[in-house]
Amino acid sequence: MYASLMRSSGDLLADFDDLQRRVAQLFDAPRWPASIRAVSRGAFPPVNVGATPEAIEVYAFAPGIDPTKVDVSVDRGLLTIAGERKADIPAPGSKASVYARERFTGPFRRVINLPEDSDPTAVSATYRDGVLRVVVPKREASKPRRIDIK
Amino acid sequence: MQATHRIVDPATAPGEGPSAEPAIVPAIDVIEDESGITLLADVPGVAKEDLGIRVEADTLTLEAPIRLGEPPQTRAAHAEVRVGRYQRSFTLSRELDPARIEAALSDGVLRLRIPKLEEARPRRIEVRAA
Numbered sequence: 567m568y569a570s571l572m573r574s575s576g577d578l579l580a581d582f583d584d585l586q587r588r589v590a591q592l593f594d595a596p597r598w599p600a601s602i603r604a605v606s607r608g609a610f611p612p613v614n615v616g617a618t619p620e621a622i623e624v625y626a627f628a629p630g631i632d633p634t635k636v637d638v639s640v641d642r643g644l645l646t647i648a649g650e651r652k653a654d655i656p657a658p659g660s661k662a663s664v665y666a667r668e669r670f671t672g673p674f675r676r677v678i679n680l681p682e683d684s685d686p687t688a689v690s691a692t693y694r695d696g697v698l699r700v701v702v703p704k705r706e707a708s709k710p711r712r713i714d715i716k
Numbered sequence: 717m718q719a720t721h722r723i724v725d726p727a728t729a730p731g732e733g734p735s736a737e738p739a740i741v742p743a744i745d746v747i748e749d750e751s752g753i754t755l756l757a758d759v760p761g762v763a764k765e766d767l768g769i770r771v772e773a774d775t776l777t778l779e780a781p782i783r784l785g786e787p788p789q790t791r792a793a794h795a796e797v798r799v800g801r802y803q804r805s806f807t808l809s810r811e812l813d814p815a816r817i818e819a820a821l822s823d824g825v826l827r828l829r830i831p832k833l834e835e836a837r838p839r840r841i842e843v844r845a846a
Contacts, residue, residue, distance in 0.1 A: 583741040611760075612797050616790035625784055627760040627797055629824030654745065654756060661749055668743035669758050696760030696824015697784060 610651075610670040611698070615678060619710055622684055622702040626676060629696030630654070630669075636693075638700055640686040645700060648675040739803035742778070742826075750838055752831035753812065759802050760824035767821055769828070771814040777805045778826065811836030 611628035626647050628636075636649035653671040680686070684702045691700045745756040759767070761782035768779040781801045808814055811832050818829040 609796075613794070614784075614792065614797050615794040616786060616792050618787050618789050618791070622793075623786060623790055625761075625786070625797075627824075629758045629760040631823070663748045664745070665748060666744050666746040669745050669756060670743070693823070694785075695763055695783075696758070699784075 609676065610674045611647075611676065613647075613676055613678065619704075621704055622680060624678055624700040624702070626698040626700070627696065628674075628698050631693075631698075633693035633698070636698065638689070638691045638698075640680070640689055640702070643680050643682070643684070643686075645678045645680050645689075645702065646675065647678075647698065647700070648673070650674065737801065738799045739779075739801045740782075740797070740799050741804050742802045744804070752829060755806075755826075755828040755830065757802075757804070757826040757828070758824065759821075759826050761797075762802065762821065762824065762826075764821050767819075767826065769817070769819055771808070771817070774808045774810070774814075775805055776808055776814065776817075776830075777803070779803045 611626040613627070614625045616623045616625075624645060624647075628647075628649070628651070631649055631651050636647065639646050650673045651671050654669075680702055683704045685705045686702065688703045689700060691698060693699075742757045742759050744758075747754045747756075757778060759778075759780055761784055762780040763783055766780050766783065768777075770777045770779070779802065782797070808830065812830050813833045814830070816831050820827045
């Protein structure tokens, strides 16, 4: 309740977003068993996973991190993305006042289940505009292929 | 019959202002010091040329589409980010100088510096002996 007192008035979109987050929290706890690694909405960084015929594409929305310090690893079908985002805010005691602190800071870890046909030896990762893109190619044998009838 | 209540955002007068399409509200940090306000916004997936920063009267609006550059035949398997653009508006108080806003975008973090008007900055008043 006190967090809403610190929002600047007139920022209607943020108010709705806040309300939506609170309502979502009521419904988020799953009533049936979810994947033991599932995270509730709001985890940092948010992740989108897509698939093409050749590879699995993982996009982690992680702005303002140091790509050389992020740990991306694959182990037994699990892709782990871990790192830390440092706070960018002046130390307490300086002459600055902090009005809003919505951005995530601190250590983070996301774990994504990779499907059986992924090839962990050829994983590549790039970081651009705050999005970490991890491409996990599928194993050669499992790519779709045409069979010619002779 | 109950009347439908419509909440009108003062910044979205019909025909102008931020669009009503769904958008993600980016997380922000706002810090004020003696000479102005620094605003940091998380906008991952936004390229510099796509970023829109607009000031209309006393409203500052940030708008930007998300471009991931995914291969054309990508099929979504799990999406926590489901909307393709960011938008957020702010009311600027009168001691801020919107004409001198500076913006920098790096690794998906937008840093805006909004200085205060010269006459609004704190100043000592010298007391002269009468």
